[in-house]
Amino acid sequence: MRQRGPDECGASRRPDPRHGGCGASREVPCAQEGDRRQGRGGECPHPRGLIGREGLVLRLRVLGSGSGGNSIAVRSGDTLLLVDLGFSFKEEKNRLADCGVDIGEVSAVLFTHDHSDHCKGIATFHKRLPDVPLVANGDTADAIARQTGVNDGWTLFENGEPFELGDITVTAFSISHDAADPVGYLFEVDGSSLFVGTDMGVVTSNVRMAFSRATCAVLEANHDPVLLEQSDRPISLKQRIRGRTGHLSNEDAAMLVRETNPLCLKTLLLGHISSECNSPSLARRAFADVFEELGRTDVHLSVLEQDSPGDLFEF
Incomplete structure (x- = not known):
């Protein structure tokens, strides 16, 4: 990675590590269920679904997913990363608080692309927390800066080149979407890995390679082709959605699982x-059929929501 110099869009900062094989993945429930898992009685050790800090494992909480806004929290040790800021600062702060996390704990924010449902909260976030690095490739940073006026604070990476953010190794891979230079991410800690791949029209070799390494995956399953065709949406929008730079259908996404069948995959969101x-x-049915074909009974399948954070997973 490199810092963006003042002659480009302003001074950038490096990520601050202070906040900072295939392993099994598991949902971490709350209240008594969580205590039984740890062999203890009494109250849940993470009473509101806190993204815990102990140990070098990956912890994931999707704060919201959909056209109304997207953001994901990923933690290992003292490193807390956000993927995208698709909500207002207030909403982002509240959703993190619902997970037992203060927004001031964030180590860095990574961006997948420049569409507003992935970056609308950046201006206020950067104003309130100017020392938190904003991490993206150059074209995405430029596009977001043009839209939002956030010209400084950027740390840049090259797609395909791994880099470190605190305890977490991150690799960005190119995806096919109608944005400046969109990416998905692979996060890795001690043999466990998280794949994040949404907003893509087709599955490319980059996507297959990253997905095949995933212990846990956040994967787009945007639409059902029949419902899309029957909808009242304009023809131009339908064509965009099902085009090569649009969004994956349930069947397209399920085909990725069928083609790669990563044996390390334990959780699919x-x-x-x-x-x-x-x-x-x-969406569930499309993937359940594939898992049945493959004889996979070891994968936890869950559908993410737009209006509230998902469950806490660690792996």
């Missing part, structure tokens, strides 16, 4: 579900 052209049951 389906995101960016269209409220008009899809449903959780349709």
Whole structure:
């Protein structure tokens, strides 16, 4: 990674590490269920679904996923990363608080691309927390800066080149979407890995390679082709959604699982579900059929929501 110099868009900062094989993945429930898992009685050790700090494992909490806003919290040890800021600062702060996390703990924010449902909260976030690095590739940083006026605070990476953010190794991989230089991410700690891949029209070799290494994956399953065709959306929008730089259908995303069948995958979270052209049951069915074909009974399948944070997973 490199800092963006003042002759480009302003001074950038390096990520501050202070906040900072295939392993099994598991949902971390709250209250008594969580205590039984740890062999203790009494109250839940993370009473509101806190993204815990102990140990070098990856912990994941999707704060919201959909066209109304996207953001993901990833933690290992003292390193707390956000992927995208698709909500207002107030909403982002409240959703983190619902997970037992103060927004001031964030170590860095990574951006997948420049669409507003992934970066709308950046201006206020940067104003309130100017020392938190904003991490992206150069084209994405430029595009977001043009939209929002946030010209400083950027730390840049090259797609495909691993870099360290505190305890976490991060690799960005190119995806196919109608944005400046969109990416997905692979986060790795001690043999466990998290794949984040949403907002893409087709599955490329980059996506297959990253997905095949995932212990846990956040994968787009945006629409059902029949519901999309039957919807009242303009033809131009339908063509965009199902085009090569649009969004994955349930069947397209399920095909990725069928083609790669990563044996290390233990948790699959389906995101960016269209409220008009899809449903959780349709998305689940597409993947359940594939897992049945593959004889996989060891993968936890969950559908993410737009309006509230998802469950806490650690792996």
